[in-house]
Amino acid sequence: MPENTPTGLTGLAFGGDYNPEQWPESVWREDMALMREAGVTMVSVGIFSWALLEPSPGAYDFAWLDRVLDLLHENGIRADLGTPTVAPPAWFYRAHPEALPVTAEGVRQEFGSRGAICHSNAAYREASSGITGQLARRYAQHPALAMWHVHNEFGVPVSACYxxxxxxxxxxxxxxxxxxxxxxxxxxxxxxxxxxxxxxxxxxPPRVTPTVGNPAQALDYRRFADATLRENFVRERDILHRLAPGAPVTTNFMTALSQCDSLDYWAWGREVDIVTNDHYLITDGRRTHVNLAMAADLTRSVAGGAPWLLLEHSTSGVNWQPRNPAKAPGQMARNSLAHVARGSEGAMFFQWRQSRRGAEKFHSAMLPHAGTDSRVWREVVELGASIEQLGPLKGTRTVADVAVLWDWHSWWAQTLQWRPSEDHDARERA
Ligand SMILES: [Zn+2]
Known part of the structure; x- marks a missing residue:
């Protein structure tokens, strides 16, 4: 049986997504020193690295990832190792353009962003099984391996293909x-x-129709799309269990009802070895602390009351909303520890070092563009010390005094077109 907690982690998890492939190797040594200064215990690696690991079909380059994992191990940092199947390489789409997803309007979405996948596509399934198997065989025995991180945020940005x-x-x-x-x-x-x-x-499929389509067909398509994504998670998970037994397998959920509306996480929670979650504050005037509390409690419920792990949140502002305010002093620590109080086995972020290029270059990180002489960095170091002190909480359970019934399929049914009032929203408390 695989473990249900990151292998080799003695205390709580503290760290973030680590994308060293976006930086020259000369920066990696500094990363290790600063991770140690901040008390980082685990990082997520390789989530979007398929094009680097398999630069052409069947030709692999694992040398750089070998060096990254060895460096992490030398520095006592555990690795949450990604299967990069959310980001098929450009060569894959050149050979299999039919693997690109199609919207309900019949528009084929193109390569050049992320997550452009038709999850029913046979070529995608074969290629993603291939790279997952390669990684499992190569790193099953690596001493840094703490757990496997399959894909990324299933259901976002593409939840259904037509x-x-x-x-x-x-x-x-x-x-x-x-x-x-x-x-x-x-x-x-x-x-x-x-x-x-x-x-x-x-x-x-319920493609665009002249007026409203059959509501039960639309609801069934949501159920089908959810089940299809889960088929692909289970396929990868089973490869990892078979070729790299022992290490737990997860995929990062987004249980906040404002961030992912397409997965029935009750069903997903039964398939993962450890429930992990990503949570980001939506700054449109809603009470973000309520959203955080509900998402964390819902994540614990999806885990059946067992401990879970916050795999991503932000140190300060995100960059994908119309306006992205920085967090106030102390807000990051308060939010991180609120997740821990609600059952998370630590607090992890997107991401370790703020990107200098790409679509998320303005998204905050543990190590900001401003470097170590910054409020964010000082607060990160302070939080790392707090998380270390809270190590004895590992494995403990949070007990709830009240319960709220929640059912994703019922919510989907309540969002179908042509109902008594669009003002009714099952998520109004979320
Ligand atoms: Zn499709």
Whole structure:
């Protein structure tokens, strides 16, 4: 049985996403020294590195990742090692353009961002199994390995694809779920507006229609899309369990109801060895501390009450909202420790060193552009010391006094088109 806590971590986890491939190796030594100064115990590596690890089909370059993992081990830092399957290389799409996702409007989304994946696509499934197997075989015995981090934030930014491969996959899912096309007609109420189907072959994904489409079809497509993403998680997880037994396997959830609306995390929580979560503050005037508390409690619930781990949050502002205010002095520590109080086995961030290039260069980090002579860095070092002192909390449970019932499928049903009032929002407390 795989462990359900990061291997080799004696206290709480403190650290962040570490992307050394974005920097010259001369910077890596400084990273190690500063990580030690900050009390970093674990970092997430390799999450978007497929194009560097497999620069051309079947040709691998693991030397740089070997050096990174060896350096981490020499410095007593554990590695949450990513399978980079959220970021297939450009060469993959050149060979398999049909693996790019298609929107409900029929627009194929292009390479050049991240997460552009049709999860039903056979070539994607084969290629992602290939790189996952390579990593599992190479690093199963590496002494820095603490756990496996499959993919990244399933469901974000693409939660469903509407291409012809997904249509075939959807029909298979319907056949398994309902058994007969008559049962589909009954469940979807297709007598309404003449939508009756004579065979599974006549059914398509709920693409754009002249006016509102069949609501039960739309709801089933959300269930199907969620199940399809989970199939790909389970496929990678099983490869890792088989080739690298022992280390726990996770994928980072986004349980805040304002950040990911496409996964049924009750079902996902049953598939991971350890529940991990990413949480970011939405600064549109809502009470962010309420959102944080609910997300953390929901994450603990998804974990069945067991400890979980905050795998990403931010030291200060993010960069993907219209306005991204910096956190006030002390706000980072308060938020980090609020997660710990609600059952997190530590506090990790996106990311360790603030990027100098790319779409997230204005996103805050543990080591900001301003360097170590900065408030953020001083607060990070202070928080690292606090997290170290809280080591005895590892493995302890948080007990709730009250319960709130929450069901993702019910929420999805409440968001379908044409209902009594759009003002009703099941998430109003979130
Ligand atoms: Zn598709």
């Amino acid at each position: 291409c012809s491969s997904c249509a075939v996959h959807f029909r298979d899912w319907l056949q398994t779920t309902y058994g007969s096309v008559e049962a589909v007609n009954e469940a979807w109420g297709t007598a309404f507006w003449g939508q009756r189907y004579g065979s599974f072959a006549e059914i398509e």
